[in-house]
Amino acid sequence: MIVREKPNLFSVFFIFRWKSGAMLERIYPQILLVMILSGLVVLGHRYFPQFVPAVSSAPFALIGIALSIFLGFRNSACYERWWEARKQWGELVIACRTLARQTILLEGRGEGRGERTRAELVHLAISLTYALLMHLRPGGDARRIFAHLPEEARAGIQASRNRPDFILRRIGATLSDARRQGLLSDIEFSIIDGTVNHLASAVASCERILTTPVPFAYTLLLHRTAYVFCFLLPFGFADLIGWLAPFAAGMVAYTFFGLDMLSDELEEPFGELPNDLPIAAIADTIAINLREALGETDLPPLPAPVDFVLM
Numbered sequence: 350m351i352v353r354e355k356p357n358l359f360s361v362f363f364i365f366r367w368k369s370g371a372m373l374e375r376i377y378p379q380i381l382l383v384m385i386l387s388g389l390v391v392l393g394h395r396y397f398p399q400f401v402p403a404v405s406s407a408p409f410a411l412i413g414i415a416l417s418i419f420l421g422f423r424n425s426a427c428y429e430r431w432w433e434a435r436k437q438w439g440e441l442v443i444a445c446r447t448l449a450r451q452t453i454l455l456e457g458r459g460e461g462r463g464e465r466t467r468a469e470l471v472h473l474a475i476s477l478t479y480a481l482l483m484h485l486r487p488g489g490d491a492r493r494i495f496a497h498l499p500e501e502a503r504a505g506i507q508a509s510r511n512r513p514d515f516i517l518r519r520i521g522a523t524l525s526d527a528r529r530q531g532l533l534s535d536i537e538f539s540i541i542d543g544t545v546n547h548l549a550s551a552v553a554s555c556e557r558i559l560t561t562p563v564p565f566a567y568t569l570l571l572h573r574t575a576y577v578f579c580f581l582l583p584f585g586f587a588d589l590i591g592w593l594a595p596f597a598a599g600m601v602a603y604t605f606f607g608l609d610m611l612s613d614e615l616e617e618p619f620g621e622l623p624n625d626l627p628i629a630a631i632a633d634t635i636a637i638n639l640r641e642a643l644g645e646t647d648l649p650p651l652p653a654p655v656d657f658v659l660m
Contacts, residue, residue, distance in 0.1 A: 350627045352654040376606040383602040387583035387595035394587040403588035427615035434618035437554040444547040445474045449642035466527050472497040473520045478632040480512040485619040513552045575605045627659040
């Protein structure tokens with residue numbers, strides 16, 4: 350996720366780097382292609398009008414309006430996925446902190462067993478966040494999951510096809526053991542189990558977003574229409590504005606291709622592109638918060654953006 354101050358009127362025209370939030374670095378080949386094609390169309394219309402005739406611009410206005418509406422619809426749908434994913438990770442933060450706070454009541458019970466049970470539950474919550482991170486964004490360091498797991502659970506999670514669900518079952522089993530040992534009353538067990546249900550709901554919601562993309566037909570139709578429109582647009586501009594046609598077509602291409610590229614990033618909020626969610630930073634923040642709740646003091650600093658990007 351891009352984290353930076355809003356640029357002023359002067360600097361807004363000089364943000365070109367992809368990692369700084371600009372789309373220009375990724376779409377400039379398409380823009381250059383449209384501008385070069387526009388220049389060739391204008392040149393052909395000037396010197397070879399019999400081969401490059403003038404075309405009315407009225408159809409382009411109607412197609413442009415329709416394409417803008419459809420592009421806005423897809424952009425809104427992709428942003429809704431991004432925002433829903435952010436809300437679920439926010440719920441995960443709330444549920445993990447609530448679990449750490451609720452399990453304080455275990456301290457002082459069972460001659461040390463309560464403290465050990467609380468530490469195990471909180472460490473399992475930390476492992477859950479890292480397991481969910483790697484489930485949504487494969488390829489990370491799995492040692493962050495195992496570092497907070499009990500020794501006897503590590504073999505099971507390596508064989509599991511759904512590591513977050515495995516850890517949730519482990520949390521449920523630990524709570525059940527605490528209830529059987531008399532460390533928790535029925536009411537206390539129900540309250541903490543409700544928090545675990547919130548964790549499970551956030552995990553399942555993230556899996557739903559991951560496995561249910563925007564219908565491919567939307568993307569295919571938009572790509573085709575945007576490219577055809579931008580390639581044909583110079584024919585409608587050549588007779589009206591002459592050599593300004595490449596610049597006008599380039600601006601239209603920048604808007605359409607830029608919004609299209611942004612929609613592609615927002616459609617997959619758990620990826621590693623600059624506009625994706627900083628789920629790794631959120632997972633690290635949860636781990637630091639929960640370790641502090643256990644009384645640890647040797648903690649790393651909170652995640653900070655690098656080159657304006659927080660991942």
